Amino acid sequence: xxxxxxxxxxxxLKEEDLLEMYRYMLMARFCDERQWGLNRQGKAPFxxxxxxxxxxQVGSAWAFEKGKDVFCPYYRDMALVLVAGFTPKDVFLGxxxxxxxxxxxxxxxxxxxxxxxxxxxTGSSPIATQCLHAAGIAYSKKLKKEDSxxxxxxxxxxxSEGDWHGAMNFAGVHKLPLVFxxxxxxxxxxxxxSKQVGGRVYKRAEGYGFPGFEGDGNDVLESYRLTKDxxxxxxxxxxxxxxxxxxxRHYSHTSDDDDRTYRKKEEVEEWKRKDPIPRFETYxxxxxxxxxxxxxxLREKTKAEVAEGAKEAEQSDFPDPLxxxxxxxxxxxxx
Amino acid sequence: xxxxxxxxxxHDTLQEEMRRDDTVVVLGEDVGARxxxxxxxxxxLDEFGEGRVVDTPLDxxxxxxxxxxxxxxxxRPVAEMQFADFSFPGxxxxxxxxxxxxxxxxxxxxxPMVVRAPYGGGVHGALxxxxxxxxxxxxxPGLKVVVxxxxxxxxxxxxxxxxxxxxxxYLEHKKTYRLIKGDVPDERYTVPLGKAxxxxxxxxxxxxxYGLMHHYCVEAAERLSSEGLEVEVVDLRSIFPLxxxxxxxxxxxxxxxMVVYEDNKFLGVGAEVAxxxxxxxxxxxxxxxxxxxxxxxxxMPFAPPLExxxxxxxxxxxxxxxxxxxx
Numbered sequence: 001x002x003x004x005x006x007x008x009x010x011x012x013l014k015e016e017d018l019l020e021m022y023r024y025m026l027m028a029r030f031c032d033e034r035q036w037g038l039n040r041q042g043k044a045p046f047x048x049x050x051x052x053x054x055x056x057q058v059g060s061a062w063a064f065e066k067g068k069d070v071f072c073p074y075y076r077d078m079a080l081v082l083v084a085g086f087t088p089k090d091v092f093l094g095x096x097x098x099x100x101x102x103x104x105x106x107x108x109x110x111x112x113x114x115x116x117x118x119x120x121x122t123g124s125s126p127i128a129t130q131c132l133h134a135a136g137i138a139y140s141k142k143l144k145k146e147d148s149x150x151x152x153x154x155x156x157x158x159x160s161e162g163d164w165h166g167a168m169n170f171a172g173v174h175k176l177p178l179v180f181x182x183x184x185x186x187x188x189x190x191x192x193x194s195k196q197v198g199g200r201v202y203k204r205a206e207g208y209g210f211p212g213f214e215g216d217g218n219d220v221l222e223s224y225r226l227t228k229d230x231x232x233x234x235x236x237x238x239x240x241x242x243x244x245x246x247x248x249r250h251y252s253h254t255s256d257d258d259d260r261t262y263r264k265k266e267e268v269e270e271w272k273r274k275d276p277i278p279r280f281e282t283y284x285x286x287x288x289x290x291x292x293x294x295x296x297x298l299r300e301k302t303k304a305e306v307a308e309g310a311k312e313a314e315q316s317d318f319p320d321p322l323x324x325x326x327x328x329x330x331x332x333x334x335x
Numbered sequence: 336x337x338x339x340x341x342x343x344x345x346h347d348t349l350q351e352e353m354r355r356d357d358t359v360v361v362l363g364e365d366v367g368a369r370x371x372x373x374x375x376x377x378x379x380l381d382e383f384g385e386g387r388v389v390d391t392p393l394d395x396x397x398x399x400x401x402x403x404x405x406x407x408x409x410x411r412p413v414a415e416m417q418f419a420d421f422s423f424p425g426x427x428x429x430x431x432x433x434x435x436x437x438x439x440x441x442x443x444x445x446x447p448m449v450v451r452a453p454y455g456g457g458v459h460g461a462l463x464x465x466x467x468x469x470x471x472x473x474x475x476p477g478l479k480v481v482v483x484x485x486x487x488x489x490x491x492x493x494x495x496x497x498x499x500x501x502x503x504x505y506l507e508h509k510k511t512y513r514l515i516k517g518d519v520p521d522e523r524y525t526v527p528l529g530k531a532x533x534x535x536x537x538x539x540x541x542x543x544x545y546g547l548m549h550h551y552c553v554e555a556a557e558r559l560s561s562e563g564l565e566v567e568v569v570d571l572r573s574i575f576p577l578x579x580x581x582x583x584x585x586x587x588x589x590x591x592x593m594v595v596y597e598d599n600k601f602l603g604v605g606a607e608v609a610x611x612x613x614x615x616x617x618x619x620x621x622x623x624x625x626x627x628x629x630x631x632x633x634x635m636p637f638a639p640p641l642e643x644x645x646x647x648x649x650x651x652x653x654x655x656x657x658x659x660x661x662x
Contacts, residue, residue: 105441136404166397
């Protein structure tokens with residue numbers, strides 16, 4: 001396994017990076033498990049699961065510089081926004097729709113991430129609209145000669161939208177410092193990739209005049225490697241890159257969906273055996289960064305942190321109903 | 336003070352503002368090398384360069400969405416929809432994103448962008464170069480929708496729109512571009528968004544309108560003056576915010592109200608103005624609220640007699656004014 005050691009060192013990652021990446025993957029997984037539990041208890045009406053996507057999200061997010069680069073995520077990107085600066089408590093404040101939810105103060109459905117302070121651009125429910133915002137921000141950064149790279153994430157379903165095409169096209173025309181990451185989990189709610197995508201997603205990049213790559217989205221180091229190369233290219237003024245990371249979601253699209261109507265149990269089980277977290281643990285053990293004792297300790301600690309965040313969020317205040325009329329315009333009281 | 340037409344006022348204002356503030360950028364189809372199909376950005380590419388004068392791909396959703404990103408990142412984009420009729424591919428970006436970003440982020444993000452769009456008929460533009468789109472956009476909280484009708488307002492309201500912290504849909508009636516002239520102060524000034532103005536005082540009825548129709552209403556009112564009927568003419572200037580107070584004040588004086596608009600009469604701006612007058616000034620009224628608007632057909636047809644059938648004109652307005660005054 002000496003070769004494994006070379007892998008992360010070659011990528012410029014230190015042991016503490018690996019441990020942090022691992023911790024964020026666990027954090028997202030435990031937040032997800034907790035939110036499903038709260039959903040079953042009737043305390044959280046709507047859940048957008050992340051499980052299965054942790055490697056793709058943590059690996060790709062890790063390639064960006066916090067405080068400098070900009071994130072335009074989509075709703076499944078819980079692990080990504082944790083890397084970008086959300087805490088578990090922040091996640092649960094959004095889940096419950098509490099006043100201090102950093103994304104929206106309880107206005108949006110859960111998982112509609114946003115925070116100016118953390119350079120996470122507010123998102124909506126219509127698909128892939130954020131890709132055009134990312135293109136506009138990247139254009140602005142380039143015009144102002146700021147050393148900043150923009151990342152935008154969506155699923156393979158998002159690549160069918162005109163906004164995604166528009167953003168890819170504009171990124172190609174202007175050689176924008178922009179990285180498109182597609183978390184291809186093979187299903188847009190129930191519609192399989194075979195009915196969603198003509199050809200292959202990553203190959204489309206060539207048509208827009210920039211490179212596209214595919215990678216194993218259940219491999220956090222590969223997700224990081226591909227994205228880091230893309231971010232480096234963008235920072236060097238060499239333009240945009242498309243990265244397609246193949247992965248799978250372990251649960252339904254949301255708590256309002258039932259994936260048993262469109263996915264075979266055997267297929268789900270097969271992908272759960274490829275779970276990115278145990279896979280990364282195997283790697284970490286192979287390079288002696290971690291052992292079983294340390295894994296158990298980290299899991300317990302992270303789970304406790306998540307539980308504490310959920311508890312604090314649950315106990316915090318709802319927004320004042322009258323505040324719903326505020327922040328429509330900067331200079332007008334409309335209600 | 337210089338006499339200008341509407342389109343020259345818009346061109347000069349935008350140019351002067353881009354000289355003054357280098358965060359202002361323009362983007363749209365043909366705004367660069369061509370200087371815009373109506374010449375609003377003529378000469379901009381040479382003066383400001385292609386970084387700030389962006390000839391975009393032919394994709395209105397892109398124009399709107401990229402402008403939103405620019406605005407979020409601190410630029411002051413002025414996006415051009417070549418014709419208001421073509422703005423609908425960008426409708427989702429404008430109403431779901433631009434309009435709702437401040438609200439949905441609870442004030443954390445804002446979108447200080449302007450979407451300029453030539454609108455309106457009477458220019459042989461047929462179904463897809465004649466539409467009035469104000470009601471679609473004004474329906475959505477989070478947007479401001481303004482329709483300056485004079486060169487003076489075109490300048491002052493454009494500057495205010497660029498300064499505004501929220502997205503503004505700035506509609507320019509194509510027929511006013513070269514038809515309407517007026518004095519424009521050379522110095523910088525702004526006209527607030529959401530203030531109507533009484534352009535002609537009268538006692539017999541209040542006529543509310545905006546855009547090209549405002550000029551037709553003034554002309555009709557002048558004709559009636561020779562018959563001893565004095566019509567008070569209100570130019571709304573802004574659809575949202577709607578300055579209903581100025582309208583109500585006038586109606587309180589004349590006790591009769593009509594609204595003239597070129598958009599489809601059904602659920603158009605006149606429906607809202609009439610409803611608010613009915614809600615707030617019912618007992619001031621000595622006659623029915625009259626609306627003159629476009630007929631309920633999908634859009635303006637091309638052949639001159641068909642176009643004339645669609646468009647409200649001075650004769651039609653004059654007749655309706657006389658009828659209401661004599662009611």
